[in-house]
Amino acid sequence: MDRFTALTVFRHAVELGSFAATARHLRLSPAAVSKNVGELEAALGVRLLHRTTRRMSLTEAGELYYESVARVLDELDDAEGMLDAMQGETKGSLRVSAPMSLTLTCFASAIPAFLQRHPELSLDLRLDDRRVNLVEEGFDVAIRGTEQLEDSSLVARKVMTLAHVVCGAPDYLERRGTPTHPKQLREHECVGFSLAAHAREWSFSKRGRELRQPVRGRYQVSSSLAVREALRAGLGLGMIPEVYVREDLAAGRLRAVLGEWTPRSATVYAVYPSKRYLVPKVRAFVDFLVAELAGLETAEG
Template sequence: MEALNDVAVFVQVVECGSFTAAAERLGLSRSVVSKYITRREGRLGARLLNRTTRRLSLTETGHLFFQRSQRALLEIEEAEAEVSRLQEAPRGKLRINSPMSFGILHIAPALPEFLARYPDLSVEMNLDDRQVNLVEEGFDLAIRIAELPESSLIARRLAPCRHAVCATPAYFKSHGTPRKPQDLRRHNAITFRYQQTPDEWHFVSGQGEVTRVQIDGSLQMNNSLALREALLREAGLTLIPTFIVGDDLRAGRLQAVLTEYRTLELSIYAVYPHRRFLSPKVRAFIDFLAEKISDPPDWERAGSGCHEAMQ
């Protein structure tokens, strides 16, 4: 314990930049702080600090010892916090942001079970297809469907987000069933505004050959649930996330085509701000989502129609 105290005082002296400032932070006298440093240097047999009347500076040995000591103290602090977290029950308000369609279909129905499991929690869920700034807008966590770029956010992947080319059986009966990606040029395509390339769909064959198809259509939308409604009313065909149409494929209301090709694949993530310690309420919700949304997710499991479409 004495050695650990010496190390902790040394780190405080370096971080504060002086014996006096470190003494004030630690609630000790300057002479006691100096005693700790002298004892540590004596045990190491090496000078850690160059002292002048005006300033302190680290020796080469001191710089190495500071880096290792600071890291070790952080590990101890995090270990203590981890133990404390195990004793804490999630409580308070959890603010969540989710894309609108995914939130309506897959987050909102699960919230009653989550709140029953954690009665000291309340949830505020915001549905918004724009990418919010979690820190500035005060969200604890967001669901993102994307391939995430490098950022200061921490992300946990929950499941794949695959897409399928779909229409009603009646539409295909009237307009023909596409057999290869190029056939899509002859069809009315309903496009989703927020896709990276809404007017160009990409397909990968089993041999790895990539086909890019310029598609055309009379209808573009910014919401997947509205797009599904247009599909069911035989307005055309579209490239749509399987989490939207899993039940429709299972029931035969929609039919997936070009299933031998791979097409747009994203991932569903839970993201949260970079914080040193993850709060119990955020950890509990992420673990709950991971339990509910596995890989493969429910909407793609065998018998749903999506599973077969994505093989």
């Protein structure tokens, strides 16, 4: 038995709540996870986990042992992190989850230059608009818009503010009219980004006044770029990050509506597991994002 591996497997099994999640996170087979825990229990001469087909829980001995194991492993991580930070070398494998629309629009073209600056770093960039579980799925960093972290062990660094705009194609506005107040959206076909909290209710502000307006429409889609295509085609109005349609607005393919009523902005964060000493590869990628995205913010953002 490799004692360090067994301790690591045991800790993650406790924190993730299942052998299957532990296997995915550590990239082991479920059989290997079970074997490591079983061998650790045999070596200690005590049962650490109560296991059934439906649930898993710590025994009394397991609770005491887990506290010591977690503390020791954290101290080892801190020691390694301190050395990495001192060496300052950006190397290794970095797994990042990022929204597809934001990535393709705002920073995908800069990734090659980032990797050229760090020749010993490999990047696995997964484009997915869903919210991933960093720990369970083994990501080093996730890019997301969020108001509250779902886990106190995570930290977040702001990378940009996404100002939104409500807009539509000129031919649609000619057919249906140009709204000047959010309440007039009730008379319009509204294309929704289905993964957003505001898919069915859009929020606005004007001189300190807040307003929420329910909207309706025949088309909901889980991609902001697909929303943009629908707007270009004249299907209706949409609330969309301004940077995604900046060129369309400048060229007249789309027109902003609602005058001084400003849609609510979204704050984009780089989220990563909390470490006393931030690993250089994570710091380098987050610094890269801040530099690339900050310049894309509008005056409102």
